[in-house]
Amino acid sequence: MAEVETKVSSLFINGEWQDSDSGKTEAVVNPANLETIIEVAYGGKQETERAIEAAKAAFVEWSEMSPRKRSRILYKAHQLIYDHLDRLAEILTMEQGKPFKEARGEVKSAANFLLWYAEEANRIYGEWMPSSQTQKRILVVPQPVGVVGAITPWNFPSSMITRKIGPALAAGCTVVLKPAPETPLSAIELVKLFEQAGLPKGVLNLVTGDAEEIGQALLQNKDVRLITFTGSTEVGKYLMRESAQHVKKLSLELGGHAPVIVFEDADLDVAAKLTLASKYRNAGQTCICANRVYVHESVQEKFSQKLLEHIQSLKVGEGLDPNTDIGPLINEQAVSKVESHLNDAVKQGAEVVYGGAKWEGELNGYFFSPTIVKNVTKAMAVMNEETFGPLLPLQTFQDEAEVIAEANDTDYGLAAYIFSENLDRSLRVMEKLEYGIVGVNDVFPATAEAPFGGVKQSGVGKEGGHHGIHEFVEQKYVSIGMHS
Structure with missing residues (x-):
């Protein structure tokens, strides 16, 4: 087991580890057993303002450093x-x-984002464009945005950090990082590794503590030129409103409500295994996991049976147990939301075919048993809201047009999945689904080399791929007049 101290100086500002100005700390709790792991510094507005000042001062040298030098630091952090x-x-x-x-x-994924953007640092190309006037030359010069406020979630506390700060640093930006209050330890350890990799002082700053105060300080300071955030749509809308004061750039990866469509020509064994893998990864606490499953009525019974065959082998327990497949939810509110969605569905006629209750094991953490319900309808909350827990609803459909309309009937548009062995159908349905990410016989689309992001109320901007680094770059147009 990893050894940790009872208290840690978790603020990293201008290259120095610090306590909060008030000396206040906050406990980090293990959700599996509700025991306190460690106390971390509880910073706020003042500490965030100092971090912004440090990032602004460091920006001049860091942005002017050659991309090759920046990439070497990212390569080292990756290793x-x-x-x-x-x-x-x-x-x-x-x-x-x-x-x-x-x-x-x-x-590993966190490391891979750094590897990808270590390489992309050297590929931020400008343009020399043909002019319509013979006495002009036109250039487009990419330049880093400036100071970035990065706000990361608790469900992927390592990879969501590097997916943001990797391209930011590669582009020449400096960063103030605010991790989720529930999971600051991964952020602390990653920043320590960047420090070891030789990142100059002030380029990456970390502030843990009061989420509202830290967020407000990032929003109200005009020197923060971009906010990159992963989290709920509700908070994303708040960030958009508050960013209007200084017209900040935004990169937002927000909520999802991913449909899974199982056609009659699907490989049902593959579809069942992958649907369960998607739904129960991280106990259902992922923004792109299977949220609602539409199964063609002709294969409903077969598909349901295969789900039951595979789900029975899943083991719930503490994450450090090597036999565990499903760990705890993050807190009591998360458990309550699953219960609420389940009770609402059952009250309106859904049938529980597996699970259906809190997990009663030897641990006293925030556990819920993997659950499947069938006979769900559009009227139920589970088919309209992101559950963020291990509850899988099944609904049947009759034809392609019907299921596409059902899948698109939501304000969300992050990820959707199709299971079919018919290539024509897969391409046709893929094109009609109103989602930023579509998996065809694949439920794990996230990878460093591809753009990740949603449409509609699931966000703006992309993370990953060469597309992701352009969120942190401004395109400066230069027009040169020639007079001889």
Whole structure:
């Protein structure tokens, strides 16, 4: 087990680890057993303002550094993450709850974002454009945005950090990072590795503590030129409203309500395994996991049976147990939301075919048993709201046009999934689904080299791929007049 102290100076400002000005701390709790892991500094407005000042001062030198030099630091940070892989995964599991094997995969993903953007740092190309006037030359010069406020979620406390700060640093921006209050330890460990990698003082700053105060300080300070955020649509809308004061750039990855469509020509065994893998990864606490499953009525019974065959092998428990498949939810509110969606569905006629209650194991954490319900309808909350827990609803459909309309009938548009062995159908349905990400016989689309992001109320901007770095770059147009 990873060893941690009882208290840690968790503010990293201008290259120095610090306590909060008030000396106040906040407990980080293991959601599997409700035990306090450690106390971290509880910072706020003053500490955030100092971090912004440090980032602004560091921006001049960092932005003028050659991309090759910046990429070397990212390469080194990538390697350091792999050197400390198991320790980082243990800490992640302790503070967030996900099984160690999933945590290990997430830490690898975090490292891979740094590798990708270490390479992309050298590929931010400008343009020399043909002019319509012979006495002019036209250039487009990419330049870093400036100071970035990065606000990251608790469900992926390592990979969501590097997915944001990797491209920001590669582009030449400096960063003030605010991790989720529930999971600051992964952020602390990653910042320590960047420090070891030789990142200059002030380029990356970390503030833990009062989420509202830190967020307000980032929003109200005109020197913060971009806010990048992953979280709920409700908070995303708030950030958009508050950012209007200084017309900040925004990159928002918000809520989802992913449909899974299982056609009659699907490989049902593959569809069942992957649907369960998507739904119960991180106990259902992912923005792109299967939220509502539409199954063609002709294969409903077969598909349901295959789900039941596979779900019975899933083990609920503490994440550091190597046999665990499903860990705890993050807090009591998360458990209550699953219960609320389940009770609403049953009250309106849904039938529980597996699970259906809190997990009664030897631990006293925030556990809920993996659950499947059928005979759900559009009127039920589970078919309209993101559950963010291990509850899988099944609804049947009759034809393609009907299910596409049902899948698109939502304000969300992050991810959707199709299971079909018919290529024509897969392409046709993919084109009609109003989602930023579509998986065809694939439920794990996130990867460093591809753009990740939604449409409608699921966000603006992209993370990942060469597209992701352009969120942190301004395109400066230069027009040169020639007079001889």
